Amino acid sequence: MTYATLTDADRSAMLEAIGLSSIDELFRDIPSGVRFDRPLALDDPLTEQEIVGRLEELAARNVHAGEELSFVGAGVYDHYVPAVVDYILQRGEFLTAYTPYQPELSQGVLQAIFEYQTVICELTGMDVSNASGYDGTTVAADACYIAKHATGRSKIVLAETISPQVRQVVRTYAPGFGMEVVDVPHRDGVVDPEEFRAAAEGAACAIFQQPNFFGCLEAAPQLAAAANDAGALSVAHVDPISLGVLEAPGAYGCAIAIGEGQSAGNPLSFGGPHYGFIAAREEYTRRMPGRIVGETTDVHGKRGYVLTLQTREQHIRREKATSNITTNQTLLALGGLIYLCWLGPEGLQEVGETCMALAEHAKERLELPLLFPEQTTFKEFGVRVGRQAQEAIKDARAQGVNPGYPLGRDYPGMDDAILVAVTERRTVDDVELLAEALAE
């Protein structure tokens, strides 16, 4: 009973105060037919040091990013997370608080979320951001739900160059929304604005990713324009780490910007928890899902922050809510805030340019055919290894290098292609090792 807080003395005193003589009586309202009458089939309780022992043993059976030279990305990236982020997020006043329903006791989290919303708006060039979505996939579904109500239309247009997981999640949600999904195929690694325009006709929204899943830069402004012209909401799925170098979606006319926040301030953590961000133009403010923090004043005129525009939300609007989200990813989003403040505008540009420079260098050094030689890429690019990618990866890993993600998993005809991600944590020397590992 490692975690029991009450002592037996407490228990009897409390039962007496309640007027009962046994713990079992507490449960008398539970019909005997549904009572559980055997002990749970779980192991004996472990002490703290035993718990640590067991978890260390499991952790040791994973190969983490510090143990092999990894160039795996494909949606989750090994960027450096500074020590200040971990420290602040571990402080109990943030870590162990919940949604700031009571603002007088929650100005810390409320102000931090307001700062986060501001940073997301600055990165994306949008007017409003929520306090976070679950991840980079579910915010895409959120965008579709907004579009459905904003346009009254039901078609979702997805560029095939969007992360496969994002597309899968949109497909899972669409039927419930009463929406259908149309894909726009890639042409040589990017989508063709004209095809995109045609598909966007009569659509509720048209979504593309910049940089796209292949690491290539889309003609984002044209894609946004194509969607806008068709009266569809133009939605850009962007990598926050790229937004010191690449233009903000708001600047080229997107209605909504979404993305996976992990690359900005979260550890890999085997895929979660991370945070998804969603930001939009002012006109969609009242259609936004989830928590939004607003500035106001207290009875003495002092500046303060509260959860606002709650008439959008499930606890008030119930079945008419803009979303069912309640628990979100606040702590991870705050990690993103602290990270982006740590970088500042110069640092954000530096990290983007460093990744780009290293990736470009890798492209040259590998001396392998590029998957899409015509395209400009950001921190990720595809190469053809001339044999089954899975095998090439296995062989490279045997030398301590994990060269990347096998694109054949998601795209037909790419069984020999590897998606290589190069972050600022890799060095010029690391690129040499990668080249060697992929050489034979």
Add this chain to the structure above:
Amino acid sequence: MTYATLTDADRSAMLEAIGLSSIDELFRDIPSGVRFDRPLALDDPLTEQEIVGRLEELAARNVHAGEELSFVGAGVYDHYVPAVVDYILQRGEFLTAYTPYQPELSQGVLQAIFEYQTVICELTGMDVSNASGYDGTTVAADACYIAKHATGRSKIVLAETISPQVRQVVRTYAPGFGMEVVDVPHRDGVVDPEEFRAAAEGAACAIFQQPNFFGCLEAAPQLAAAANDAGALSVAHVDPISLGVLEAPGAYGCAIAIGEGQSAGNPLSFGGPHYGFIAAREEYTRRMPGRIVGETTDVHGKRGYVLTLQTREQHIRREKATSNITTNQTLLALGGLIYLCWLGPEGLQEVGETCMALAEHAKERLELPLLFPEQTTFKEFGVRVGRQAQEAIKDARAQGVNPGYPLGRDYPGMDDAILVAVTERRTVDDVELLAEALAE
């Protein structure tokens, strides 16, 4: 310039306010003959991720307690430190504060030290404890300095069964104190009370260790009595982890209790920083070295804590101070406080009994001749491996087991002896592995 806080704009504005035109002018009072006119021969500045990379690389070249099955103790022990300790000590309000000179801003640290002093007094059965000494060796020298002034005598009696490092440090300090050191040899692993009594005649203090360096239990009450009878201060060097099982020095008449606190709440950290504790009977309160926190009230009668009895200290007493200590080991001592509160009286007894039970089990399982078969031991014991201990250790380490400390380093005639420490972090299965490793 990773850590520079000022911007160039700041610098010029500030120079202007000062009325100078260059940074160099700030140093005009420095005679040109002693100015340093070349850049420091240090490497280029590293960024945070580069610093982490460099340190990870160095850390990887050490074999830590999680990487091999270790039975090494001999003064520093691998006891489990709970997560709450690390968390609280990392909170900036404690971590980045200094000595609580300004009590209104330092009640947190002051109260915590007061609680620490109380816990040390409870463990040792003494009346007064300071806020910490450097480690388990320097507090022994502190005790001698107290004894010198309390008795006007100059002889220090040391049991040969005290940790060699403690004895070396006392030897280093003694000449400056104008004191000389006399050793009392061990008889079959412990000191003989009669020899101790004889040596204590005319001594300022007589120091023994319980459990002693060999892990054996001394006849502590007799040793204390022997010293007291001779008019010397009886000083017990004790392991805090043992004090839930073994009697408190205060209970058998010691004048002073000292010890190395590491085993209670500090990581191994290659030998430091740790904390030394020193506690004494009330009559020696005004001879205590270092910081002491006392309870008082504020102008409104509210309970509060302050540094007290400061007329003992260097900043007031200068050359007549009871010690020169200023910066001490407060943070580590607070780790000890939190750890001991986490254990509580039952936990402290449990951990002591667990170590004892495992060590006793190991004695039986090893099937090797014990160094001192006649003695009762606590968590550590000596065995003879029938060949050079250094070699036996090398061979065992090759199998991933570090069997202990080679006693030959400090004691003649023990070249074949290994001091084996068994803490609660080792299991019955681990003992089997040790037995195998020492078998051939």
Add this chain to the structure above:
Amino acid sequence: MKLVFEHSSPGARAGRIPIPPELSVPAVPDELRRRRPPRLPELPEVELVRHFTKLTTRNFGIDTGFYPLGSCTMKYNPRVNERVAALPGFRDLHPHQDEDGAQGALELMHDLQEMLAEITGLYAVSLQPAAGSQGELTGLMLMRAYFADRGESEQRRTVIVADTAHGTNPASVTMAGYELRKVATDARGNIDLDDLRGKVDDSTAGLMLTNPSTLGLFDEHIEEISRIFHDVGALLYYDGANLNAVCGISRPGDMGFDIVHINLHKTFSQPHGGGGPGGGPIAVREHLEPYLPVPAVVREGDRFHLDYDRPKSIGKVRAFTGPFGVFVRSYAFILGWGAELRTMSEDAVLNANYLLARLKDAYDLPFDRLCMHEFVLSARNLKKEHGITALDVAKRLMDYDFHPPTIYFPLIVPEALMIEPTETETKGTLDAFVDAMLAIAREAADEPETLKTAPHGRPVARLDEVKAAKRAIVRYRFEDHPDLTAEPTAPAQVEAPKGA
């Protein structure tokens, strides 16, 4: 206090990621390159740490004190869980790491699935959903897939939800494309069976129910309810938000539920993080397993792997296999209680009933029964007699250093005060809370003004929420602070060498 942007000073830096000197930055096509840098704050690390440290001191967590926020299960989060979640083998593990490089992670998830199956009394578990709400939606998607498979998609249009339900239930029903039917609550706080019978027919896809309900009451007719739905071929969904009341005591599967979500951040101690993250695994009966999200974590001998080959699966509801870091914490937590998990729920229920027993004379109790892990009082009399609302009581509790309970929920109770102490509070803390609540009841009569002006001595007093919603200032207005909008100095874009 200042916003982080108001600490900004042009040119100040914390983090630096210099471009490797031997490399040059490739050119970005002009129309794609960022023109105006984002106005991120510029400040040195010391200012960053002070700012966020100060923010934390203006926030209340479980580590600060008692947090009886009903329906949220704000229990103490053991620090050891943070230690293990930070192990590099977990924290730095890439989700695309191939299976033999992730056996420890997969085993942990598989173990956790089995623990949750045992605790809920169901057959199969998917850990994928990110939180309870998403678990609900996923569960409803399973219903759709199940009925579609049986050719009943057209027929099964409605989902029934109790009027005491959390807002997420109706919201999820809509998002899943179902019609909502609300069912009433009877005088004892159970579902009104007559009302229910009238609403269940062969157009019914299923029921969503929280049991114990948000009133903290166990539905005494749960067996009959289950029969009513199963008789028409409908499914029962269990909102697991209140699972903390019944672990080892009564299992949703045994109650007749077909689909269950579990809030790992409630019952299994994942810290709430100021709003998240959470985890919302779902457990189902055998006949629903084929529809679970992909990938499934399966065991083959002593190896574990990710099975994507599930033709009937609804697909994915979020990225990868779910919030893994949350799994690590909840797994560690369950290992700590182990087979004695029942004691956790017993103590949670004992703590709640102790508070209830000591408070029910001072506040009114709409349903006078033993409660489970939480209970709902009403301030309706205080309002009638002294004009003191549930909100006033909540704000005044802050003056006694307690976080207020959930208020104004569930909706069927006017001036509701929904109190959930959890099992991790001491009797001493509960007694202090009782003293405060009783004092407040007296103050309502003697000094109502003190309550209406509460809280006192907090960083801010009561805030104007109407103004907030009307002005909708949801990001920092740099425009209003021209001094800070100076374009940050960004290093000039390096041109790539042409050729070479």
Add this chain to the structure above:
Amino acid sequence: MKLVFEHSSPGARAGRIPIPPELSVPAVPDELRRRRPPRLPELPEVELVRHFTKLTTRNFGIDTGFYPLGSCTMKYNPRVNERVAALPGFRDLHPHQDEDGAQGALELMHDLQEMLAEITGLYAVSLQPAAGSQGELTGLMLMRAYFADRGESEQRRTVIVADTAHGTNPASVTMAGYELRKVATDARGNIDLDDLRGKVDDSTAGLMLTNPSTLGLFDEHIEEISRIFHDVGALLYYDGANLNAVCGISRPGDMGFDIVHINLHKTFSQPHGGGGPGGGPIAVREHLEPYLPVPAVVREGDRFHLDYDRPKSIGKVRAFTGPFGVFVRSYAFILGWGAELRTMSEDAVLNANYLLARLKDAYDLPFDRLCMHEFVLSARNLKKEHGITALDVAKRLMDYDFHPPTIYFPLIVPEALMIEPTETETKGTLDAFVDAMLAIAREAADEPETLKTAPHGRPVARLDEVKAAKRAIVRYRFEDHPDLTAEPTAPAQVEAPKGA
């Protein structure tokens, strides 16, 4: 607030270390077995965390705000240092691990030694001393050993210390068995050379000097001073507490010092931890190396090892090789600045002079010169004119959210306010501090009461230190709280099986 003992409730537990069931506990001889368990508090982890979390909120650190505590160099401690110090390869490394299992640790120490030798301009470094004071004592022991080796032990009896010296210097002199001679300070804040010449002769073992001095002034005659001592065969000891002023600008070795201690917790950012830990490495000239403590960390090719074979060594001054965790942090810190370390000292001196320039009209300045990294003002006029003391100024600063400077030191300045901003503060912070100091100077005239009653709104007001020293209550008085002294219930001692 309550003491942790006042939260104790019999039988409550946090940590548990159950005895392995298959083992029995050996018997402890009766007279050696503990009779009465220590009265440690009994409380669950949640109460433990809340108690200590609350204590931290009643404490002020650098992370809280500006902390210009003169002579203590309270600079920002980069968080990354905590990250690297916690690497298992360092944190969990046993000091008796043999050399080939500790090469990384030994290399780190060897690198750090070389960095410190370069920064101080001396030949050899020992990292062993635990703090500056112990560095001083160690340095004086080196003098003893050195003179003993030359047969001059009898002759060399005195050590000269400036009247501005920190209390540790005279205290160390006594503990090292030397006689103290104090030397005066002249009108410019330098050592009074005439006074000095009169005190130095062939009975002099050496000088202990802080340069820049505790007045924050660089001694303009340092070369002459060095000549005076070396001419009589005496040694110069450099108290490195103020090294933050001169890194890369002027090196103690070049100034003529033979022995230097470095406070790693000052210049090199080891966090002060509420009073410690620290590190006090010493650096010496070549002819003093043989006397350094054992073991020495030496390099042989690309291997590192611990050399105990130093026949002339003074021995050991503490356990093992010193506070290793401190070395890790300081090493990481120096790597961060690298060759630009000079900028650190330049900025520290710039910050100090900026404050000085802006404050010297409002407070008096005993020595009107450019200062180095710190400076000393006097509140003597405020006292004369308004009865406001340095203490009042200090307490009032708390109302402005600043930690006060060091006060009443150095002793030669009445009503001293010793201000050291360090290099890690922004101009904005310094300006805010200046505004506060100027406001306080005005308040001294306009509303002296406000100052005399300061601080306001802190957990406690001014405390009665006389009472504290008189009552000397230095541990919790369980006697006065009988309710808490109930003997904790301890499990009965298990008897060992006889034989078997």
